[in-house]
Amino acid sequence: MRTTITKCLFPAAGYGTRFLPATKAIPKEMLPVLTKPLLQYGVEEAIEAGLHTMAIVTGRGKRAIEDHFDISYELEHQIKGTAKEEYLTQIRNVINGCTFSYTRQIEMKGLGHAILTGETLIGEEPFAVILADDLCDNAERGVLSQMVELYKEYKCCIVAVEEIPKEDTNKYGVIAGEPFNDNLVRVYNMVEKPEPKDAPSNLAIIGRYILTPEIFDVLRETKPGKGGEIQITDALLQLAKEGQVLAYKFKGRRFDCGSVDGFVEATNYFYGKSGK
Numbered sequence: 013m014r015t016t017i018t019k020c021l022f023p024a025a026g027y028g029t030r031f032l033p034a035t036k037a038i039p040k041e042m043l044p045v046l047t048k049p050l051l052q053y054g055v056e057e058a059i060e061a062g063l064h065t066m067a068i069v070t071g072r073g074k075r076a077i078e079d080h081f082d083i084s085y086e087l088e089h090q091i092k093g094t095a096k097e098e099y100l101t102q103i104r105n106v107i108n109g110c111t112f113s114y115t116r117q118i119e120m121k122g123l124g125h126a127i128l129t130g131e132t133l134i135g136e137e138p139f140a141v142i143l144a145d146d147l148c149d150n151a152e153r154g155v156l157s158q159m160v161e162l163y164k165e166y167k168c169c170i171v172a173v174e175e176i177p178k179e180d181t182n183k184y185g186v187i188a189g190e191p192f193n194d195n196l197v198r199v200y201n202m203v204e205k206p207e208p209k210d211a212p213s214n215l216a217i218i219g220r221y222i223l224t225p226e227i228f229d230v231l232r233e234t235k236p237g238k239g240g241e242i243q244i245t246d247a248l249l250q251l252a253k254e255g256q257v258l259a260y261k262f263k264g265r266r267f268d269c270g271s272v273d274g275f276v277e278a279t280n281y282f283y284g285k286s287g288k
C-alpha cells in the first residue's frame with residue numbers, strides 16, 4: 013500500500029440547489045469566481061500540494077467539467093497567435109501538469125456516498141478530498157499543502173476546521189476533541205449539522221480532508237444519517253473513536269461558495285486581490 017498522498021478526490025455530483033436556476037444546466041463547480049471556475053481553483057490547490065492525479069465524482073449534467081479539463085482544438089486554433097492566447101495559458105498548464113479520471117455517482121445519496129463512489133479511482137491508498145465550493149486562499153501556502161505536510165508526520169485522517177459563529181452550527185459537521193498541539197485537535201466526537209444548543213463546539217469541518225483507505229470499509233457500513241444522506245461525518249466518527257482523526261485549524265481564508273453570500277464575498281475578495 014502506498015503511504016504518500018498522490019491523489020485528490022473531488023466530489024462534484026451534488027445538485028447545487030442553492031444556486032438554482034444557475035445550476036440547472038451548469039455544474040455548481042463550474043461557476044466562476046472572476047474568470048476561473050471553482051473546480052479549477054481546487055485543482056490548482058491540489059497541484060500546489062504536490063498531487064497530480066485528480067479523481068472527480070460527477071453526475072448527470074456535469075459534462076462541462078470533463079470538457080473544461082481537456083483541449084478545445086477549435087478554440088485554440090481560433091485564438092492562436094493573438095493576444096487572447098494568454099487567457100488559456102493557466103488552464104493549459106493545469107491540463108498538462110496532471111491526469112484526470114472520472115466516475116459517476118448515479119444517485120445523490122450524500123457526500124459520504126460520493127466519496128465511496130470514488131473508491132474505484134483511489135484504491136488502497138491515503139488521499140485528499142477537496143469540496144470545490146469551499147474556496148480557500150492563503151498567500152504563502154495552500155490549505156491542502158499544509159495538510160499533506162501534517163499527514164507525513166501523523167499518518168492518520170485529518171479534517172480542516174474553522175471556528176464559526178455558534179448560530180451557524182446547523183450548516184456544518186462539528187467536532188469535539190482535545191488539544192493535541194497549537195493547531196491540532198484529537199477528535200473524539202463529531203456531529204453532522206447540530207442545532208446550536210446540541211453542538212459539541214464551534215469548530216466546523218470545511219471542505220478539505222485527508223483520508224486513509226479504511227474510510228471506504230466504514231462508509232460501506234454507514235447508514236443514512238442527517239437528511240437521509242450517507243454522511244462522511246458519521247463514517248469519520250467511527251475512526252475518531254479509535255483515535256485516528258485529527259482536526260487542523262488551517263491558516264488562510266475560506267469562502268463558502270455553495271452559498272450566495274459566500275460566493276459574492278469570494279468574488280469581491282479575489283477581485284480586490286487581482287489589482288484591477
Ligand code: UTP
Pocket residue numbers: 023024025026027028029030031040069117119120121122123125126143144145270
Ligand atoms: P453540498 O450539500 O454543499 O452540495 O455538498 P449540494 O448538495 O450540491 O448543494 P445544495 O445544498 O443543493 O445547494 C458538498 C459537496 O459534496 C458533493 C457536492 O457536489 C459538493 O461538492 N456531493 C454532495 C456529491 O458529490 N454527491 C452528493 O450526493 C452530495
